[in-house]
Amino acid sequence: MFPRPIQQYGPAARVTYQTLLPLALLVWLIPLLAVIWFSIKPGEDFTTGNYWGLPTGEAGFQGITNYLTVFTQSAMPQYLWNSVVITLPTMFGAVALSCMTGFALGVYRFKGNLLIFFMFVAGNFVPFQILMVPVRDLTDQMGLYDTRTGLILFHIAFQTGFCTLFMRNFIRALPRPLIEAARVEGVSEFRIFWFVVLPLMKPAIAALCVLIFTFIWNDFFWAVVLTQSPESQPVTAGITAFNGQYRAMYHLMSAGSIVAAIPPVAMFFLMQKHFIAGLTLGAVK
């Protein structure tokens, strides 16, 4: 078995491991801990230079005020809602499309099957930065610039490539006799997809949904490129609104970041099993 379990090492190695692991974990978490710490500090502490100490003012910690400000004095609720409105349709759209493309590419043998499959995959190898200008122009010309629809359509198109790769390989690994047995019984192809293959794909669908949800919720790049008003921007881009024209509101930005990070983190802990399945599915043949 590799790696060897730590219990089988000598005591010296074990003690080193036990002291270094929490230390490494702490170092790893420092940026996150700093954001959490900043989010409960009053704004003036950043002007007095008191970054790490206890709050100096009489009011003390301002956690509740900061988070309330984020929700009541900014467009944060709107941004969060935008994120939901963008993420859920993208998740359904990309997964639904890729179930179908995966079925077509995984089950049927036809000329150009591999070519079409490679085209789906090739999209994933294009660095999205080089798509920035053409995609922005395209959305602008279609009248979809600065709309949630534009962002949803682009995300579905872009994510379907990766999802198809995932689904096609998963369907390939399903036992073919099941499909052939159904065909012998005279079941129509659509009913085979719906009643035979789809139920077998449930673990893959769950895993993909969790992955795509986190991808899209955490997307910052396209949110900034394709939207710019509070009516359409998702929360990742909206946080920059606390960066005023002249001044950065560190405490509010921190609180906003924490709020924005809660859904994907909650998703991860609730769906941990599917998340890890999503990352390893198809890795072992």
Place this chain on the structure above:
Amino acid sequence: MRSIFKTGALALAATTMLSGAAFADAHGVSGPLRIFSDMSNPAPRAVMEDMVARFEEANPEVEVELVITDREAWKTQIRNVLQSGGADIVNWYAGNRMAPYVEAGLFMDISDLWEEGGLTESLASTQGSMTMDDGIWGVPYTYYQWGVYYREDIFEELGLEAPTTWEEELSNCQAIIDSGRACYTIGTKFLWTAGGWFDYLNMRTNGYDFHMALTAGEVEWTDERVRATFENWAQLIEMGAFIDDHQTYSWQEALPFMVNGEAAAYLMGNFAVAPLREAGLTDDQLGFYQFPQINPDIEPGEDAPTDTFHIAANAENVEAAEAFLLFVTSAENQTLINNGENLGQLPVNANSTVDEDEFLLAGFDMLSNNATGGIAQFFDRDAPAEMAQVAMQGFQQFMVDPSTLDQVLMILEQARSRIY
């Protein structure tokens, strides 16, 4: 003094408002008006939307179509918008930043509007920065002052007065250093703060016109006069006037030095006041003075970054556009949009009233009465973007090690011959 000023202002306001209204009414404006704005941050955005709503209310025949673009993105989009003829009115900046669009014939010359609308009097302080090639190319809607914000309590403790001459400045600074503090805090990590220092030193050493010629690329950086500016700067640097390691701080991260009394002053824009107050400094502890004179024969020039509206040269509804510009610059609207609840900056109309705020009042007075040299826009607005980047890097390097002056000037001169 202020009351006289105010009564005078009121009288003037009444007359200009009348003439402004008459001008607008004479045309009976109507039809669609397309405005492209870059006021995308939350507070300016609300101001812009409110301004449009009030304009529509006053001119029910006009339908305003307002497009608000991200402030940074707008810098690359304005040319497209102007060329494609999609806009009647656009937001931009005063000074040399207008040059590309003035030269390309994309902005409309609105000198007549300035004359007939009485703007030459009410907006006199910014007329210079809106003028180029004998034309006036737009109207300002807000600006703010730069100057030295200082700790009055530290000055009092050391028995110092706000300096007005370079000798006083140097002796003040020596006294502050002897008390174990730095004279000035500054954070040059993002470079532009050093640009502010250069602006003021150069405008005080060589004058506004020379400074404009230099930023327009007409003077060599290796010129003796430029060198004189840097020598004045080196005097301060070498005596230890600035805080250490300033190249590692942003402007905000340099604020604690002043709040904690490790530095006595900050050359900064008026937006520094809000965080300083929040950090607990009272108006008794905090003061403001105009950057001191260096050469007594030179009229003081000031940095006051000005945001503007322009009419596109190919605008379709010029009458409504002109009416909107008059509406924006009217004393009443200026008072409203620049008050503490909105932009919190200075109104451009001399007949407007300013919030009862020590620093806004001081800035309004300084820019209206004591910026006789001229109003600059700030180094990175006056010089082309590429030149500003190279030059401000040079300023930072010079501030860290003044002995590299020759090298810095050579790099800047090379950049100048390449860029302009």
